[in-house]
Amino acid sequence: MRILESPTSAQSRRRARRHPEAATIFVEGDGNAESLRVLAGIVRLVRHTEDGRRCVLDFRFPGQVFGRSADDHLLTAEAATDCLIESVEDAEERGELEADTSLLDRVTCLAVRLACCSATERVAQFLLEVHERLAADSVFTLPLSRQDVADHLGIRSETLCRCLAHLAREGMIATRSGQVVEIHDPAALHAAAHEGRRRACRSGGAGADIGQ
Amino acid sequence: MRILESPTSAQSRRRARRHPEAATIFVEGDGNAESLRVLAGIVRLVRHTEDGRRCVLDFRFPGQVFGRSADDHLLTAEAATDCLIESVEDAEERGELEADTSLLDRVTCLAVRLACCSATERVAQFLLEVHERLAADSVFTLPLSRQDVADHLGIRSETLCRCLAHLAREGMIATRSGQVVEIHDPAALHAAAHEGRRRACRSGGAGADIGQ
DNA sequence: CGCGTACTTGATATATGTCAAGGCATGTGG
DNA sequence: CCACATGCCTTGACATATATCAAGTACGCG
Numbered sequence: 001m002r003i004l005e006s007p008t009s010a011q012s013r014r015r016a017r018r019h020p021e022a023a024t025i026f027v028e029g030d031g032n033a034e035s036l037r038v039l040a041g042i043v044r045l046v047r048h049t050e051d052g053r054r055c056v057l058d059f060r061f062p063g064q065v066f067g068r069s070a071d072d073h074l075l076t077a078e079a080a081t082d083c084l085i086e087s088v089e090d091a092e093e094r095g096e097l098e099a100d101t102s103l104l105d106r107v108t109c110l111a112v113r114l115a116c117c118s119a120t121e122r123v124a125q126f127l128l129e130v131h132e133r134l135a136a137d138s139v140f141t142l143p144l145s146r147q148d149v150a151d152h153l154g155i156r157s158e159t160l161c162r163c164l165a166h167l168a169r170e171g172m173i174a175t176r177s178g179q180v181v182e183i184h185d186p187a188a189l190h191a192a193a194h195e196g197r198r199r200a201c202r203s204g205g206a207g208a209d210i211g212q
Numbered sequence: 213m214r215i216l217e218s219p220t221s222a223q224s225r226r227r228a229r230r231h232p233e234a235a236t237i238f239v240e241g242d243g244n245a246e247s248l249r250v251l252a253g254i255v256r257l258v259r260h261t262e263d264g265r266r267c268v269l270d271f272r273f274p275g276q277v278f279g280r281s282a283d284d285h286l287l288t289a290e291a292a293t294d295c296l297i298e299s300v301e302d303a304e305e306r307g308e309l310e311a312d313t314s315l316l317d318r319v320t321c322l323a324v325r326l327a328c329c330s331a332t333e334r335v336a337q338f339l340l341e342v343h344e345r346l347a348a349d350s351v352f353t354l355p356l357s358r359q360d361v362a363d364h365l366g367i368r369s370e371t372l373c374r375c376l377a378h379l380a381r382e383g384m385i386a387t388r389s390g391q392v393v394e395i396h397d398p399a400a401l402h403a404a405a406h407e408g409r410r411r412a413c414r415s416g417g418a419g420a421d422i423g424q
Numbered sequence: 425c426g427c428g429t430a431c432t433t434g435a436t437a438t439a440t441g442t443c444a445a446g447g448c449a450t451g452t453g454g
Numbered sequence: 455c456c457a458c459a460t461g462c463c464t465t466g467a468c469a470t471a472t473a474t475c476a477a478g479t480a481c482g483c484g
Binding site: 145146147157158161162164165178 | 462463464465
Binding site: 047049050051053055057071074075102103104105107108110111112114115116151153154194 | 259261262263265267269283286287314315316317319320322323324326327328363365366406
């Protein structure tokens, strides 16, 4: 199993803890508000509903922090892949802490997407965003299961497959062996991520006009 | 125009500011992190996307606080109805401040709903939640436009109408003159709010079993 | 009382979910 | 090292939910 690694992880593996894939790192609502940082692997922040459904609110990639505030512990953190996790204090010591974007902002953006965007738009947005967050090459490995991505985007895994296939047929991306994604035409992908324009601007009526 | 009033608003109207319907109270991303409290009316917390779409992330009812933290100002606050707003300091002085639930929690719940629930489920959940948050009688007035509610639930206003009509046909609720809602059968409504059970529990596969 | 806006309802198109089968990749045991 | 078994991914056919487009209606306001 390949593990995504942050550039600095090699020299800092000292006090890192290892979490095997699917392990629970902390549970929603536990009092224990520890701040953690991903060294390698991918963490998913999820909420399980009382009726057995699951929703992936966000992913954390190498170098990113989670569980920072008490609010962050409103979600459960799980290892989406095998993970190396250290405490934030360790990273702080070494001055490796990046400014992390607010979880509220992340979840808000997700809610807006879920409310407004079609499945294909969501998938395109997700690809672009992951690509950017990983600061990856145009070809990159995304070691997430289809189910994890689908649960994040609020669609079925079959729909996710179809959207990927569609984007691939249009020549915007290619998927090699499932987890390897290649972005061929970022501009077109970006357009696909924001198609809804037409459908849009009726909502507000008065206030919001586009103009671009 | 009727204005929802909090029980204590009468004696505290001193330094309250009035915002007419549709007025913007503060804009997403402004540096000015003022903490406010609704005395009367309803505030909506929205995000406008770059492509002209709108999403209502949450509503604030009389007695509730908004704009509390810097994060709260990631959203725009608008008067969904004519509003009376005071500063949190004023309420604090009088010891009227309730513990407010975290905005992250609210938005997370919304995202989960948007990701998992059908239109009818969302509408049923919304009615129950508003009913509870208003601590209202089984008959209550909800002075929100269909458009506001639809933009909150991620559906079209036509779909919202149909869902309400459906719940009414089933005898769970009645809508009198648009803004007045009557909850006839809370139990059935609660059931309608969580129908998806069947569809659910396949997602996780291994981890998440229900058991209740 | 008449007008304008928002709400409601209907007909239809489309997107997504659902169910089912097949293929591919990965890991395991011989 | 290969054959097999297992699970994930992919694709297809179909059902269904929701968006879309278009009238019609009710309601609030002047």
